[in-house]
Amino acid sequence: MYIVAIAWLYVTLLMAATDRSLVAGVMTFLTYGLGPLALFLWLFGGPRRRRAAQQREPGAGNLTSVPDDVAHEPDRADAKADQ
Numbered sequence: 001m002y003i004v005a006i007a008w009l010y011v012t013l014l015m016a017a018t019d020r021s022l023v024a025g026v027m028t029f030l031t032y033g034l035g036p037l038a039l040f041l042w043l044f045g046g047p048r049r050r051r052a053a054q055q056r057e058p059g060a061g062n063l064t065s066v067p068d069d070v071a072h073e074p075d076r077a078d079a080k081a082d083q
Contacts, residue, residue: 006042009033 012033016025 001041001044005037008037 012029015032016029019025019028
């Protein structure tokens with residue numbers, strides 16, 4: 001996703017460089033480049049932000065952490081070697 005963002009900024013920067021005045025170039029870069037790109041990254045970054053917020057909450061389905069009282073228990077007799 002970031003390669004698309006970098007390419008889009010490159011294209012809009014070249015578009016802005018071909019404008020007749022500095023003000024027109026800056027406005028072209030802001031309206032065609034940064035504005036839509038910021039909206040795009042915000043919209044498509046939503047699932048990533050949601051997952052990050054979920055991982056910050058304690059006990060929100062984080063399967064990688066095991067409580068200490070469970071981690072130090074010996075294996076049960078019904079557990080096989082591959083379990």
